Amino acid sequence: MKRLSGREVADEITKDLKVRIDALKDKGIEPKLAILRIGEREDDLAYERGVLKLFETTGTTVDVKVLDEKVSQEELDKTFDGLNNDSGIHGILVLRPLPKGLSDEHMRNTIDSGKDVDFMDVRNVGEVLSGVPDCSAPCTAEAVMALIKHYKIETKGKRVTVVGRSLVIGKPVALLLTSANATVTVCHTKTLNVAEECKRADIIVACCGVAKIVSERYVRPDQIIIDVGMNVDENGKLCGDVDYEKVSPIVEAITPVPGGVGSITTAILLKHVVINAERQA
Amino acid sequence: MKRLSGREVADEITKDLKVRIDALKDKGIEPKLAILRIGEREDDLAYERGVLKLFETTGTTVDVKVLDEKVSQEELDKTFDGLNNDSGIHGILVLRPLPKGLSDEHMRNTIDSGKDVDFMDVRNVGEVLSGVPDCSAPCTAEAVMALIKHYKIETKGKRVTVVGRSLVIGKPVALLLTSANATVTVCHTKTLNVAEECKRADIIVACCGVAKIVSERYVRPDQIIIDVGMNVDENGKLCGDVDYEKVSPIVEAITPVPGGVGSITTAILLKHVVINAERQA
Numbered sequence: 437m438k439r440l441s442g443r444e445v446a447d448e449i450t451k452d453l454k455v456r457i458d459a460l461k462d463k464g465i466e467p468k469l470a471i472l473r474i475g476e477r478e479d480d481l482a483y484e485r486g487v488l489k490l491f492e493t494t495g496t497t498v499d500v501k502v503l504d505e506k507v508s509q510e511e512l513d514k515t516f517d518g519l520n521n522d523s524g525i526h527g528i529l530v531l532r533p534l535p536k537g538l539s540d541e542h543m544r545n546t547i548d549s550g551k552d553v554d555f556m557d558v559r560n561v562g563e564v565l566s567g568v569p570d571c572s573a574p575c576t577a578e579a580v581m582a583l584i585k586h587y588k589i590e591t592k593g594k595r596v597t598v599v600g601r602s603l604v605i606g607k608p609v610a611l612l613l614t615s616a617n618a619t620v621t622v623c624h625t626k627t628l629n630v631a632e633e634c635k636r637a638d639i640i641v642a643c644c645g646v647a648k649i650v651s652e653r654y655v656r657p658d659q660i661i662i663d664v665g666m667n668v669d670e671n672g673k674l675c676g677d678v679d680y681e682k683v684s685p686i687v688e689a690i691t692p693v694p695g696g697v698g699s700i701t702t703a704i705l706l707k708h709v710v711i712n713a714e715r716q717a
Numbered sequence: 718m719k720r721l722s723g724r725e726v727a728d729e730i731t732k733d734l735k736v737r738i739d740a741l742k743d744k745g746i747e748p749k750l751a752i753l754r755i756g757e758r759e760d761d762l763a764y765e766r767g768v769l770k771l772f773e774t775t776g777t778t779v780d781v782k783v784l785d786e787k788v789s790q791e792e793l794d795k796t797f798d799g800l801n802n803d804s805g806i807h808g809i810l811v812l813r814p815l816p817k818g819l820s821d822e823h824m825r826n827t828i829d830s831g832k833d834v835d836f837m838d839v840r841n842v843g844e845v846l847s848g849v850p851d852c853s854a855p856c857t858a859e860a861v862m863a864l865i866k867h868y869k870i871e872t873k874g875k876r877v878t879v880v881g882r883s884l885v886i887g888k889p890v891a892l893l894l895t896s897a898n899a900t901v902t903v904c905h906t907k908t909l910n911v912a913e914e915c916k917r918a919d920i921i922v923a924c925c926g927v928a929k930i931v932s933e934r935y936v937r938p939d940q941i942i943i944d945v946g947m948n949v950d951e952n953g954k955l956c957g958d959v960d961y962e963k964v965s966p967i968v969e970a971i972t973p974v975p976g977g978v979g980s981i982t983t984a985i986l987l988k989h990v991v992i993n994a995e996r997q998a
Binding site: 562563592593601607610611614617618619620621622623624626627628633 | 874882895899900901904907909
């Protein structure tokens with residue numbers, strides 16, 4: 437079994453970005469990300485820590501704006517106005533899901549599309565569907581594709597089963613893989629036999645947010661397993677959507693959690709901030 | 718074998734639209750579609766004839782604008798300007814594919830998104846991906862869903878194989894079916910064994926534009942076959958992507974060509990024009 441390290445991919449991406457960040461600074465431009473966090477959810481804080489750590493090593497500024505989880509829609513809109521109009525900010529990352537009572541759709545339509553580094557905006561989403569060459573996808577979906585590219589995993593003519601149909605990862609990654617010539621099946625809570633759909637795949641992308649649901653019953657030898665999940669198990673330990681302990685001895689290759697897709701996601705986020713800053717230059 | 722008549726579905730849709738068109742006329746609004754045709758391709762002309770015929774029966778005006786196939790990008794842009802700015806026009810249908818040398822992407826970004834009745838615009842496309850409730854999809858994709866609704870075909874938990882990955886039909890119909898709780902697999906030219914992927918499905922949606930490619934080898938009893946193809950066979954006769962003669966005796970239900978999905982597509986186009994006219998009212 438080969439362990440597909442996400443850190444290795446992230447390092448490669450970051451190395452290139454460091455050069456570009458230095459070039460920007462030579463021109464007097466300081467790339468800057470604003471994180472908008474509402475409340476104190478543990479997984480939001482974990483993601484935030486990861487971002488702060490990586491961005492710091494590359495000399496990129498992060499402004500964290502924290503709002504109370506009881507914030508009104510009006511107050512949130514005002515915050516967005518401020519961030520949208522601040523020309524020193526090149527990207528806005530909103531930690532999601534938003535607390536109940538705040539509309540995700542409204543938020544996606546409020547954020548300045550030029551600062552939408554996680555590509556939540558409907559126009560950006562359309563580009564993924566349209567297969568616009570080199571378009572930017574939501575960070576996690578793009579992270580999966582970066583992993584595939586880095587490890588030279590063949591997708592052409594391969595069967596891929598995607599477990600999960602979210603707008604952030606399941607649907608866009610299915611479209612990107614279809615464009616990459618894979619034959620893609622998307623499973624979800626209403627799929628009758630997810631194990632069977634997984635077993636016949638050459639590559640499984642697990643992204644449904646259910647801890648360790650992809651068990652030894654779902655896999656067979658020669659498969660490549662990409663685990664996008666980020667959950668907390670019964671012992672309070674970080675784990676993926678795949679039962680790593682039971683699945684890894686069977687398959688050909690697998691990404692760990694942590695140290696897998698999540699690490700790449702943060703590097704892709706940095707890439708999107710740098711691209712926006714370069715556009716301004 | 719049950720023959721799934723598209724005309725029956727189209728009649729049902731049109732009946733409701735006639736009432737709405739009359740109500741618009743009472744308010745002094747005449748719904749009007751502009752068709753933009755470049756050149757004299759036979760399939761364009763066939764589609765155009767179908768639209769003219771249906772729209773006439775409902776008292777809806779169609780202006781056909783014909784440009785020479787050697788038209789320049791500049792001239793085409795000017796034509797779009799005219800159509801976009803004419804407040805008497807509620808929808809613009811561009812017959813595609815465009816002749817070589819004219820950019821489809823440029824065209825999609827030039828058309829007024831409020832008059833884009835085939836939902837080619839990247840923003841509209843994004844709504845389909847995002848699963849915006851009651852969003853409008855490209856006419857053919859929406860026609861397939863209307864057929865499924867009319868004949869009360871169960872999609873929840875069913876396996877659907879879509880043959881074709883175009884932006885006009887394959888990808889949007891796959892997303893709509895995923896939202897309708899089906900487990901969807903998208904096949905295309907790089908899929909290794911399309912026949913096998915088809916055989917394991919409960920529902921096949923054939924939309925690859927290859928005459929009669931779905932043969933008796935692709936199907937089994939109890940399946941429902943939805944044929945979106947519109948091709949000309951070796952004898953110059955209209956045919957679908959499914960070999961109707963050989964497939965129909967085997968399966969549970971099938972749409973014919975002509976008289977299947979195509980008929981519904983024209984009715985959906987009319988619906989989009991009426992919706993736009995109602996918005997203006």
